[in-house]
Amino acid sequence: MVEVRVLTLEHFDPSFELPFYATPGAAGADIRASIPEKKSLTVKPGERVLVPTGLSLEIPLGYEVQVRPRSGLSLKSPLLIVNSPGTIDCDYRGEVNIIVGNFGREDYVIEHGLRVAQLVLSPVLQTKFIKAQALGTTQRGAGGFGSTGTK
Numbered sequence: 431m432v433e434v435r436v437l438t439l440e441h442f443d444p445s446f447e448l449p450f451y452a453t454p455g456a457a458g459a460d461i462r463a464s465i466p467e468k469k470s471l472t473v474k475p476g477e478r479v480l481v482p483t484g485l486s487l488e489i490p491l492g493y494e495v496q497v498r499p500r501s502g503l504s505l506k507s508p509l510l511i512v513n514s515p516g517t518i519d520c521d522y523r524g525e526v527n528i529i530v531g532n533f534g535r536e537d538y539v540i541e542h543g544l545r546v547a548q549l550v551l552s553p554v555l556q557t558k559f560i561k562a563q564a565l566g567t568t569q570r571g572a573g574g575f576g577s578t579g580t581k
Contacts, residue, residue, distance in 0.1 A: 432551060434495070435488035439525055441466040442484025443542065449485070449549050458498055458548025461485070461526070463540055471540040473532040478512055480527040481546050489520040489551070496550045497528060503546070508534025511547055520554075 436448050442464050449459035464484030465471060473479050489495055497516035504510055512531040528547045532538050540546065570578065 432490060432493065434490070434551065437486040437488070439484045439486060441482065443468065446484075446543065456548075458500075458550045460500065460545040460548050461528070463528070463542060463544045463546045465540075465542045468542045470542060473509070473530060473538045473540060475508075475532050475535050475537070478529060478531045479540075481530050481540060483526045483528065483546075485526050486523055487518060487526060488523070489518065491520050492554060493520055494518060494552055494554045496552055497526075498548050498550055500545060500548050503544075508532050508536075508538055509540070509546075515550070518549075 438444070438448075443462075446462050446464060449461045451459050461483050463471070463481045465482060471479055471481060487495060495518040497511060497514070497518065499511040499514055509530050510533055512529050516529065518526060526549075530540065530546065
């Protein structure tokens with residue numbers, strides 16, 4: 431098991447747990463909105479907002495934390511994590527904020543304490559990009575965006 435150190439910030443609600451796995455087999459750890467002064471955030475249709483969590487992470491070198499939507503929230507509300515999966519790099523030490531968009535037709539209120547996203551720790555391999563004069567050929571070639579068909 432890999433450890434990630436968590437710093438609680440001034441507006442982190444001490445009644446909240448740190449990111450947690452809802453079940454023993456869960457891949458993602460739920461993270462809550464920790465809004466200063468325990469207020470709520472109203473997200474207008476088509477708007478994107480940063481939802482504060484009151485947490486900063488120390489992720490080990492060679493890993494990232496991916497921010498992903500919670501499926502129930504995506505199904506039962508108009509909210510989506512708009513840069514899913516978002517990446518928290520191992521050298522970032524600022525607050526984890528979740529970028530949330532309202533894809534509905536009405537305002538949506540994010541309440542303090544809402545389990546707004548899930549975090550997944552993933553290994554990262556960096557690569558060396560090398561300029562080439564040509565690339566090897568494949569059957570697919572440059573075909574993309576549906577070029578392989580739909581059925």
